[in-house]
Amino acid sequence: MLALAILSLLLVVIDSNTRLLRPVRDALSTIVSPIYFVAHAPYDVTAGVGERLASRQSLLAQNRRLQSRLLEMSALQQQFDSLRQENARLRDLLGSQATIEADVLVAEIIGQRPVPYRHHLVLDKGSRDGVYVGQAVIDADGLFGQVIEVGRFASIVMTVTDNSHAVPVQVQRNNLRSIASGTGDSEFLELEYVPITADIAPGDLLVSSGMGGRFPPGYPVAIVTDVGTDPGLAYAQVQARPLAALDRSRHVLLVFPQHSDEGAVIQNLPQIEAEGIEGARQ
Amino acid sequence: MSPARGGWVILLSVVLAMLLSVVQLPQGTPDWLAWLRPNWLLLVVFYWVMALPHRLGLITAWLIGLFADVLHGEALGVNAFGLAGITYVTWSLYERLRMYTRAQQALLVLVLATLLELVLLAAQLVTLGLSFEWMGLVQTLVTAVMTALFWPPVFLVLRWLRRHLKVV
Missing domain, CATH: 2.40.10.340 (Rod shape-determining protein MreC, domain 1)
Known part of the structure; x- marks a missing residue:
């Protein structure tokens, strides 16, 4: 039991800090993925029946x-x-x-x-x-x-909107760049490192900027809903509502x-x- | 000593538990219903270790946990550790456990489920770097209580399966 506990702890540390275990994870993921397909099957069936019965x-x-x-x-x-x-x-x-x-x-x-x-x-x-x-x-x-x-x-x-997700964005109106981070709340994102004096207002559309090469540029990401400027803080508190129907x-x-x-x-x-x-x- | 048989029943019940742990409620059901999902895997592993301690060992439980980690997207090893720990405790108590009433067993399930869910919560907080919230703790306790409440019916179903399909 002690050996297994140590092995588990080792796995947790390695897996949460490095990418070394990604092949293992992907292989196990392939094995367990049928479970997701089976769990979703009833919905496929009801959707199919619904289509057949649609007037x-x-x-x-x-x-x-x-x-x-x-x-x-x-x-x-x-x-x-x-x-x-x-x-x-x-x-x-x-x-x-x-x-x-x-x-x-x-x-x-x-x-x-x-x-x-x-x-x-x-x-x-x-x-x-x-x-x-x-x-x-x-x-x-x-x-x-x-x-x-x-x-x-x-x-x-x-x-x-995942807590550990971030996407480089820019304001479509004036190309102001920022990073939109998930908050764990599916209703809003937060913009990081926006100076208090930046030209950004509720209603501004944020599109992906393509920086970093991970996301293609130009896709709409979110709409700014709230800009809070507290003079005591170094950056503005900007909240945005994701556009995708998550x-x-x-x-x-x-x-x-x-x-x-x-x-x-x-x-x-x-x-x-x-x-x-x-x-x-x- | 009779040869082991009926391993597929054990496997099937474990797969079914995993299935129940990820199945989504149809749209339109109230959100709070999702909160009441017990830890099915714990119940199934607990039952088989208690009923047939020679069939489900530490390593097997650990591997089941590893699959659960991938299925649920936890850091690899969290569920593995939890289920192996539960197997260890159950295994060292199984003779006494069989003498217990259903309510006493459910009480032990409550303790084990609380510990397991706390380990899961702690692992999430540490690996994701989140700050503690009371909601997380409430969710943990609700899951533990639900797991204990589901113990009697799960026990009856699995015992019926074991006797009917002659799993030894």
Whole structure:
């Protein structure tokens, strides 16, 4: 018993301080992931039955709604295409970095780890589908989180509100940079190291800045809800509400960054950003 | 000595306990219901060690705990340590335990569950660098009490399975 206790303690210390045990964790995770699939099965069944029993009326209504939404979207898409070209041309003129285009993979949320304080969700896609640790996850409304563990068939996502999560952001209005940290509360994030005199106000949209190369730039993250400036403190107390539907989404998107216009661009990049992109592509 | 048989029943009950520990409540059920989830794994391990101490040893319990750690996203080794500790205590008391009434056993389950949940809470606080909150402690105690309350029915079900399927 003493030996096991010491071994356990050793494991806890190693696992919580280093990444040495990640292969072990991923292997065990592959073995236990069927449990999540089985636990989620009843919901798949009820959803399937619900679809079969849905009335013709409601299906027609839904179809109409989706059709009109599609029309709106394709109108926006046309604008978007021309804007993107214009943007690329302007960036080219300025000699700055080209934006990163991304492929996405749809994944379903099949479970949640039953641990208080942690915001870990289980996705039904794993290393078999090319998912990797550190991959960015978004949903229809904004940045969702990142992959922290990958089994063969399932993976674990830490949402942006997890206490140990942080994402580099900038204010869309004026490019003010900051870091949005999770608080463990799924309702708000906190901005770190914002000077008291900084130009930031409730209602400002925060988008991912792409610094550090982990998250692709330009995805909406949160909306500033409250700015507290206490002259006694070194930094402003800024709270923001995450945009992603963290506890309502059923499907999320795994982002695979891809560089649009390779050789020419990487030469222009500062060294550190090139490394980030290389790392993301591997 | 008769050969061991029925190992699959033990395995199945452990898997079922893990399943119950992660299954999500349907949308629309009140939030407080999720608070009342007992520690199923503790109950199952406790039962098998008490009933068949030669079948479920320290190492097995430790490995079960390791899987639970991955399943729940704890630091590796926390549940492993907890379940091995519970196995150790149960194993050194099993002859006496069998003589106890159900209520007395439930009382021991309450003590063990409280200790285990406190270890889990402490590990979370230390590895995540969080500050202590009273809510965490309340959650811990609620889980422990629920685990003790669930002991009699779990005991009856597992005993019925053991006798019916002749697990020895």
